Each structure stands twice: as structure tokens, then as C-alpha cells.
Amino acid sequence: MSNVELDGLRARLDEINGQLLELISERAQVVQEIGAVKEKQGVPKFDPEREKQMLEKLVANNKGPFTSGTIRTLFKQIFSASLDLQSTDHKKSLLVARKNHAEDTVIVLPGNVTVGGLSSLMVAGPCSVESELQTRTVAAALQKAGVKVMRGGAFKPRTSPYDFQGLGMDGLRILREAATAYGLLTISEIVDPRHIEEALDYVDVIQVGARNMHNFELLKAVGEVNKPVLLKRGLSATLDEFVHAAEYIMSRGNTEIMLIERGIRTYEKSTRNTLDISAVPILKQECHLPVLVDVTHSTGRKDILIPCAKAALAAGADGIMVEVHPDPATALSDAAQQLNIDEFNTFFNEVKASGLYR
Numbered sequence: 363m364s365n366v367e368l369d370g371l372r373a374r375l376d377e378i379n380g381q382l383l384e385l386i387s388e389r390a391q392v393v394q395e396i397g398a399v400k401e402k403q404g405v406p407k408f409d410p411e412r413e414k415q416m417l418e419k420l421v422a423n424n425k426g427p428f429t430s431g432t433i434r435t436l437f438k439q440i441f442s443a444s445l446d447l448q449s450t451d452h453k454k455s456l457l458v459a460r461k462n463h464a465e466d467t468v469i470v471l472p473g474n475v476t477v478g479g480l481s482s483l484m485v486a487g488p489c490s491v492e493s494e495l496q497t498r499t500v501a502a503a504l505q506k507a508g509v510k511v512m513r514g515g516a517f518k519p520r521t522s523p524y525d526f527q528g529l530g531m532d533g534l535r536i537l538r539e540a541a542t543a544y545g546l547l548t549i550s551e552i553v554d555p556r557h558i559e560e561a562l563d564y565v566d567v568i569q570v571g572a573r574n575m576h577n578f579e580l581l582k583a584v585g586e587v588n589k590p591v592l593l594k595r596g597l598s599a600t601l602d603e604f605v606h607a608a609e610y611i612m613s614r615g616n617t618e619i620m621l622i623e624r625g626i627r628t629y630e631k632s633t634r635n636t637l638d639i640s641a642v643p644i645l646k647q648e649c650h651l652p653v654l655v656d657v658t659h660s661t662g663r664k665d666i667l668i669p670c671a672k673a674a675l676a677a678g679a680d681g682i683m684v685e686v687h688p689d690p691a692t693a694l695s696d697a698a699q700q701l702n703i704d705e706f707n708t709f710f711n712e713v714k715a716s717g718l719y720r
């Protein structure tokens with residue numbers, strides 16, 4: 363084969379490549395138009411039946427030299443690239459996305475306590491509200507330490523149904539009374555949409571727990587009230603799923619959402635969960651919402667809380683959550699990992715001394 367002949371064939375290939383590029387780009391535009399129609403109709407973008415029909419038609423018309431399998435592989439690639447294009451479009455339009463809202467969302471709680479923005483937030487308190495005395499003891503210590511927001515569980519979704527399930531509404535009342543007595547705000551988990559309305563009197567921030575991050579009816583319900591929400595990342599939730607859970611809340615009108623990384627389930631056994639520090643900068647990059655880190659549940663051990671809290675703040679977290687109990691050994695839940703009051707004071711002082719807590 364002469365060089366002239368080879369050059370001719372190569373030029374022909376370049377031409378075909380150009381035509382293919384034009385065609386797949388045109389195809390992508392049509393797919394986007396279909397996506398827009400489907401979006402209006404509220405039907406899912408991926409239609410496996412339709413994809414199967416398209417592939418079968420292509421295989422039936424295939425005259426070679428490619429095998430049917432190769433044709434399937436090549437076109438599947440084109441199909442999925444087009445679908446990806448649609449989901450990227452969708453991602454851009456998320457209400458929680460920073461692409462849509464460049465500035466940080468700053469949530470202003472009663473008493474001008476802010477979450478997000480320039481100052482860091484420390485949220486502390488017992489795993490469970492167990493008694494008036496226990497809750498008040500913690501509240502007094504938190505006030506003394508300069509903490510503004512107290513957490514305390516009243517509805518406890520526990521691994522075993524035989525474990526302490528929390529004091530329910532009585533627990534919320536105890537939490538509110540102790541917080542008011544010591545000038546604190548309250549965060550507590552709500553697990554049932556039917557409890558939300560009654561709970562509004564007792565909590566300044568509604569927590570949606572890790573086990574309920576995928577409870578879409580609960581997410582919609584907290585999206586419809588005028589109360590900030592602290593959304594925990596699910597135990598096995600990807601960041602994409604976490605962000606979409608927040609979108610469920612915001613799509614219902616509630617824009618005051620804080621995200622909290624609380625560790626994910628991995629094969630590592632030396633901590634209760636694996637603290638995903640990289641989640642912090644990724645969430646800050648992708649969303650405009652405040653991001654907190656729960657050092658207690660992510661690690662499950664007291665001896666590494668200080669470095670983990672510092673790491674979280676260094677990575678850009680807007681706040682830290684930690685569990686404090688007057689006598690952790692007798693706690694009805696999470697006994698091993700809660701700090702006692704002295705330990706909490708040391709913890710908070712060290713975190714402040716690092717200069718990372720603003």
C-alpha cells in the first residue's frame with residue numbers, strides 16, 4: 363500500500379470521526395429534549411424497556427463487521443453517557459446545590475445563635491434524656507462552658523427493640539425545661555411525622571437521625587415546618603444520597619438545613635464507624651448548607667475526640683457535636699462513648715485552644 367493510499371484512508375477516517383461526533387452530539391441534544399419533556403411529566407428518565415428495544419433494533423440491522431455483542435457494548439456506552447448528561451443537568455438544578463446559591467447559608471437560631479458563616483458551633487448534651495436531674499446537670503455545665511445549644515435524645519431508634527427507647531414527649535419537655543433554665547437552645551431527634559407538631563414547642567432544631575435519613579415521608583414532613591433541621595448522614599449513605607435527602611426537605615419549602623457527618627459503616631473495627639473527613643469539604647463544595655461533624659458517633663471512643671474535632675474544623679466544618687453525660691457509666695444509651703463533664707471541659711478547651719474553633 364502506497365503512502366498516498368494510506369493518507370487517503372486516514373483522511374477518510376478523520377472525516378467519519380467528525381461525522382460520528384456530530385451525530386452523537388445531535389443525539390445527545392435529542393435525549394436532553396426528551397429529558398425535559400419527561401421532567402415536565404414527572405416520569406423517570408431511564409426507561410429500560412425502551413433501551414432494550416433500541417438495542418434489539420440495532421442488533422437486527424447490524425450487517426457486520428462488528429459482532430452483535432460489540433454493537434451492544436458500543437451503543438450502551440452512548441446511551442449511558444446521554445443519561446449521565448441528564449443527571450448532571452438535574453444536579454445543577456438542586457436547591458441545596460452551591461451552583462445555584464453561591465453564598466453560605468447561615469441559619470439564625472433564637473437568641474441570635476448562628477450556624478454556618480463565620481463562627482463555629484458546639485452542640486453538646488446527653489445521648490438520651492434520662493431524668494430531670496441528669497439533664498439539668500448537663501445543662502448547667504454547658505452554660506458554664508459557654509455552649510449555646512444542647513442536644514438530648516427523647517425518641518431513640520435503637521438497634522435492639524429491648525434497649526431503652528427514650529422518654530418520648532416527656533423527655534422533650536424535660537430537655538426544654540432544663541435548656542430554658544440555663545439559657546440554652548435544644549436539638550432533639552423526631553422519628554415520626556405525627557410527633558412533629560407537638561415537638562415544635564420543645565425543640566429549636568429538629569434532628570433527623572442517621573437511621574431515618576432515607577425516611578422520605580419524615581423528610582417531607584420536616585420540610586413543611588418552619589423550624590431548622592439537623593440532618594444526619596445515613597450509616598451507609600453516599601454523599602449523593604445524603605445531598606438528595608436534604609433536597610427532599612428543601613423541596614418542601616424548609617431552607618434551614620444543617621448537614622452532619624456522623625461516620626459511615628466500613629470494615630474498620632477500631633472505631634464504631636469511620637469518620638469520613640473528606641465528606642466535609644465535598645459537602646461544603648457541593649452545597650451551600652452548614653456542615654457539622656458528630657465526633658461521638660463517628661468514632662465511638664473518647665480518646666480520639668479532640669484530634670477528630672480538630673480535623674473536622676480544619677476541613678471546614680461549621681460545628682461539632684459531642685455527647686456529654688454526668689455519669690457516662692450509668693447512661694441508658696451509648697455509655698462507652700459519652701464524655702463526663704470534666705472530660706467535656708477539657709475537650710472544649712483543647713478544641714478552642716487549637717485556634718480552629720472560630
Ligand SMILES: [Mn+2]
Binds near residue numbers: 685696
Ligand atoms: Mn448517642
